Amino acid sequence: MSGLRRALALVAIEAIVVGLVALAIVLSSDHVDARGANAAIGLFLGWSFVGTGLYAWWRRPDNRFGVLMTAVGFAFFLGSLTAADASWLFTIGVLLSNLYLAVFAHMLLAYPDGRIDSPRVRKVLAAGYGLAIVGPLPTLMLADLQDEGCTNCPDSAISLGDHGVLYTILDVLTSAVAVVIVGYILYMLVQRWQAASQPQRRAMAPVTWSGICLLVVLVGQLTTMAVNGPDALENATSLLGLIFFALTPYGFLFGLLRSRVVQASAVSELLRRMGDASDGTTLRELLSKALGDRSLQVVYWLEEARKWVDASGRPASLPAEDDPARAWTAVERDGRRVGAIVHDRTLCEDEELIRSVAAAAGLSIENERLQAQLRARVEELRRSRARIVEAGTAERRRLERNLHDGAQQRLVALSLTLRLAQGRLRKDPDGAENLLGGAQDELGRALEELRELARGIHPAVLSDRGLKAALEALAGRSPVPVELERTPPERLPAPVEAAAYFVVAEALTNVVKYANASQARISVTRSNGHAVVEVADDGVGGADPGRGSGLRGLADRISALDGTMVLTSPEGAGTLLRAEIPV
Amino acid sequence: MAHRILIVDDHPSFRASARVVLESEGFDVVGEAVDGASALHECCRLRPEVVLLDVQLPDIDGFNVCERITAYAEHPTVIMTSSRDGSDFGPLITTSGACGFVPKAELSGERVQELLGP
Numbered sequence: 001m002s003g004l005r006r007a008l009a010l011v012a013i014e015a016i017v018v019g020l021v022a023l024a025i026v027l028s029s030d031h032v033d034a035r036g037a038n039a040a041i042g043l044f045l046g047w048s049f050v051g052t053g054l055y056a057w058w059r060r061p062d063n064r065f066g067v068l069m070t071a072v073g074f075a076f077f078l079g080s081l082t083a084a085d086a087s088w089l090f091t092i093g094v095l096l097s098n099l100y101l102a103v104f105a106h107m108l109l110a111y112p113d114g115r116i117d118s119p120r121v122r123k124v125l126a127a128g129y130g131l132a133i134v135g136p137l138p139t140l141m142l143a144d145l146q147d148e149g150c151t152n153c154p155d156s157a158i159s160l161g162d163h164g165v166l167y168t169i170l171d172v173l174t175s176a177v178a179v180v181i182v183g184y185i186l187y188m189l190v191q192r193w194q195a196a197s198q199p200q201r202r203a204m205a206p207v208t209w210s211g212i213c214l215l216v217v218l219v220g221q222l223t224t225m226a227v228n229g230p231d232a233l234e235n236a237t238s239l240l241g242l243i244f245f246a247l248t249p250y251g252f253l254f255g256l257l258r259s260r261v262v263q264a265s266a267v268s269e270l271l272r273r274m275g276d277a278s279d280g281t282t283l284r285e286l287l288s289k290a291l292g293d294r295s296l297q298v299v300y301w302l303e304e305a306r307k308w309v310d311a312s313g314r315p316a317s318l319p320a321e322d323d324p325a326r327a328w329t330a331v332e333r334d335g336r337r338v339g340a341i342v343h344d345r346t347l348c349e350d351e352e353l354i355r356s357v358a359a360a361a362g363l364s365i366e367n368e369r370l371q372a373q374l375r376a377r378v379e380e381l382r383r384s385r386a387r388i389v390e391a392g393t394a395e396r397r398r399l400e401r402n403l404h405d406g407a408q409q410r411l412v413a414l415s416l417t418l419r420l421a422q423g424r425l426r427k428d429p430d431g432a433e434n435l436l437g438g439a440q441d442e443l444g445r446a447l448e449e450l451r452e453l454a455r456g457i458h459p460a461v462l463s464d465r466g467l468k469a470a471l472e473a474l475a476g477r478s479p480v481p482v483e484l485e486r487t488p489p490e491r492l493p494a495p496v497e498a499a500a501y502f503v504v505a506e507a508l509t510n511v512v513k514y515a516n517a518s519q520a521r522i523s524v525t526r527s528n529g530h531a532v533v534e535v536a537d538d539g540v541g542g543a544d545p546g547r548g549s550g551l552r553g554l555a556d557r558i559s560a561l562d563g564t565m566v567l568t569s570p571e572g573a574g575t576l577l578r579a580e581i582p583v
Numbered sequence: 584m585a586h587r588i589l590i591v592d593d594h595p596s597f598r599a600s601a602r603v604v605l606e607s608e609g610f611d612v613v614g615e616a617v618d619g620a621s622a623l624h625e626c627c628r629l630r631p632e633v634v635l636l637d638v639q640l641p642d643i644d645g646f647n648v649c650e651r652i653t654a655y656a657e658h659p660t661v662i663m664t665s666s667r668d669g670s671d672f673g674p675l676i677t678t679s680g681a682c683g684f685v686p687k688a689e690l691s692g693e694r695v696q697e698l699l700g701p
Contacts, residue, residue: 404639408666409594415688416600420607442596 004061008054011070015050019043022080029083031152042080045246049073052249064114068107069249075100084154091157094136101218102132104245105185108211112203112349121188128181135174142167179222186215197325200346202292206251206258214244266290267356274364283364284311287341290357297342299328300369302376308340311368313375318342331358331365339365384556391553402453410446414439459501467497471504471522478508478520480537485523492531496581499557500524500533503565506550507535507577515539515575530563530580543569554579585611586699589631589659591622591648593641601635601690608692619643626652631659633699635690636681638665638672646672646679653680662698664690 026032026039050073057066079100081093105128110116116125139145140156142163189212196204221237270290273281288296299308299316310316319326319342327345331338341361347354421435454460462470468487475482491497504522511520517539525532545551545567555565563581588610592598602612613629616622619640626634634652638645649661661681669676669684676684683698 404666405594409596412666412687413596413600416597416604416690419691420600420604423607 004058008058012050012054015047015054015070015073018074018077019046019050022046022077025080026083028085030085031150031154032083035083038083041242042076045242046073046077048246048249049076052252056252060114062114063112065107065111066114068103068110068114069252072100072103072107075103087154088157090154091140094140094156095133098132098135099129102129104211104248105182105215108189108208108215109185111207111211112346124181124184124188128185131174131178131181135178138167138170138174142170175222179219182215182219182222186212186219189215197344197346198292198294200344203255203346203349206255207248210244210247210251214241214248217241217244266292266353267360270357270360274361282311283361283368287357287361291341291343291347291354293344293347295326295344298339298365298368299342300339300365300372301337302369302373303336304373305376309372309376311372311375313372313377313379329354329358331362333362333366338362338369384559387552387556388560391556399453399457402449406449406453407446410442410449414442414446417442458498462497462501463494466491467500467524470497470501471524474501474505474508475522478512480508480511480515480517481519482508483519483521485521487524488526488531492583495561496531496583499554499561499563499581500531500579502557503533503554503577503579504535506554509550510543511535511537511539511575514543515541517574526583529582531583533579533581534576536574536576538574540571541569541573541575542571543567543575585609586633586695587611587613587629587631588633588635588695589614589616589622589625589629590635591616591619591625591640591645592635592637592664593617593639594637597637597687601687604690605635605692605695610692610695617641619645619648622648623651626659633695634659634661635685635695636661636663638663638667646675646681649679649681660699662695 023039023043026042027035029035032038050070053066053069053071053073055066056063056069060066075096079093079097081089082097084090084093102125106116106125109121109125116122140158141160144162144164145153145156189208193201193204193208193212217237217240221241267290270286273286274283284296284298287298288294297310297316299310299318301307302309308316308318318328318340323345325345326342327348328340328342330340341354341358343354417435417439421432421439424432424435459470459473461473468484471484471487475484492500504524508520508522511517515537517537520535520537523532523534551565551567558565558579558581561581563579565577565579567575567577569575588605590598590601590605590612592601592615598615598617602615606612610633613631614625616625619642622634622636622640625631636645636649636652640648645663645665649663652658652661661679663672663676663679663681663684664687665672665684666687668686672684685694685698
């Protein structure tokens with residue numbers, strides 16, 4: 001037997017003993033009417049709370065709700081002391097006779113998670129406990145108990161004599177304070193009900209509503225007493241209050257039973273409908289119905305990309321550990337994580353239900369995960385394709401601009417200069433000669449710019465002489481010393497050579513622009529069916545992969561060939577750009 | 584009397600060549616501007632009779648500059664120029680208020696005079 005079980009068994013034995021003592025006190029009382037009925041009802045109510053409380057305690061040891069419900073039962077037994085014939089026992093009994101109501105309110109306010117976090121609620125509860133103890137003092141100290149309808153009652157052990165007027169004033173005052181406190185607790189319960197989500201309400205309903213009804217009756221009862229209403233009404237409200245009080249533990253058990261039945265039928269319904277593919281209902285809708293949570297979401301785990309996505313393949317995020325409203329439950333299949341159900345946090349209370357549903361949905365989620373994975377790939381391809389098209393357009397814009405601003409302007413100036421020279425040829429041959437000299441220089445610069453531009457579009461040496469020659473030329477033109485370490489001896493497919501060339505060209509441009517390096521090295525090797533291109537420098541590092549469109553465009557170009565590109569650039573330790581392209 | 588002309592272009596090599604060409608054919612080049620904003624400013628300051636205006640300027644589009652210049656009551660005559668062909672611009676040249684277009688490579692005092700009329 002575990003420690004918890006032993007402790008609970010001990011509490012149960014105590015409850016039996018306390019109940020039997022209470023029974024004996026009531027049965028032997030000389031001032032209680034209908035002793036048999038009173039004793040039986042008292043025993044039934046006390047044991048109902050203790051029994052149900054112990055069950056809840058055993059089921060959820062971390063949740064203090066079970067402890068509180070057990071405490072209500074014991075506090076209720078304390079009230080039996082009012083039946084005692086000994087004066088001091090009777091006095092203690094009256095003093096503690098309302099304590100069970102304060103514990104009951106505590107239990108209601110702590111339901112269903114067993115905690116009270118709000119300081120405001122704690123203050124109200126403290127006032128409730130205080131009033132429960134202090135409330136009977138005026139009766140015990142200032143009233144004549146025989147006059148108050150308690151014929152044959154023993155005398156109060158703390159009586160100060162009969163002070164009718166003072167007693168009436170204090171009694172009305174305590175009743176009024178009690179009405180305010182109970183009314184405020186009612187208000188908080190109703191407010192909490194209104195703020196609750198659908199699954200929360202389902203969990204709260206039986207206990208909260210029987211509690212609310214009891215408190216409403218209690219407010220009525222206190223008001224009747226304060227205004228000294230007719231006895232018949234007082235008796236009727238007492239009976240009604242007793243019924244609602246008695247209903248509370250059974251409401252709790254009913255809630256549990258219902259969630260068991262709901263759980264079993266939800267899982268079997270889920271399995272049946274998931275098998276019926278023609279239905280047209282989505283998995284999300286099925287799970288949402290099975291768990292009674294309309295806000296439910298299903299997300300899928302992509303192992304390769306190590307990220308969560310929704311059904312359309314877009315990145316999704318999970319609620320944080322401490323999110324007060326939302327939680328998630330992982331769905332696994334054959335020990336592999338395939339997805340997660342994101343749901344209302346209240347469902348965590350019903351762990352078995354959510355686990356059964358998650359297990360039942362495993363296969364379907366695995367199937368949908370594959371679809372989501374496909375959609376995520378399609379989405380990434382679509383984006384990459386759009387970027388390639390955009391990069392193409394941007395490249396054409398850049399070429400047009402370079403042609404227009406560079407060679408074209410030089411040729412325009414050249415044309416004007418030649419016309420001027422032509423005009424001066426006869427009148428001013430020396431001037432014409434100067435102009436022609438200038439034109440010669442301008443033409444040289446235009447040619448150089450055109451060459452540079454043509455190389456940027458596609459280097460002829462690459463097509464004609466291969467990667468080694470093209471990279472040597474690139475290294476030779478770089479202002480930073482570049483060592484070409486290795487190149488494959490054979491030719492690679494043209495798209496691979498072009499991609500490798502532009503990786504090196506872009507990397508060297510970045511080395512010159514940003515790295516502040518003293519040297520760089522290039523290597524192109526073949527390994528495991530891939531061309532591996534590496535450009536490393538000894539510069540300042542700290543390069544940002546998102547910087548500029550150059551690297552992004554290159555990454556797209558390489559991913560279009562099913563390759564990958566990785567930039568490693570720790571602060572102060574140089575930069576390494578590595579691309580792997582399948583050959 | 585020689586026409587007072589303002590040259591607006593962001594390429595210094597063209598501005599220099601155009602100045603030599605126009606001055607050698609009797610035009611009085613009163614100033615140069617490198618972008619749209621300074622073109623508008625120089626127009627007010629120098630009050631030229633003719634503005635030789637490049638279509639593609641770094642800040643404001645040349646046609647837009649032309650519309651602003653020709654919106655004044657006593658505005659100079661604007662002649663658009665570009666290293667592109669005039670047909671690239673469709674009806675923009677006439678709708679912008681310019682009096683005509685000269686391709687940069689064909690710029691001469693004679694072509695400008697033809698557009699200005701007798």
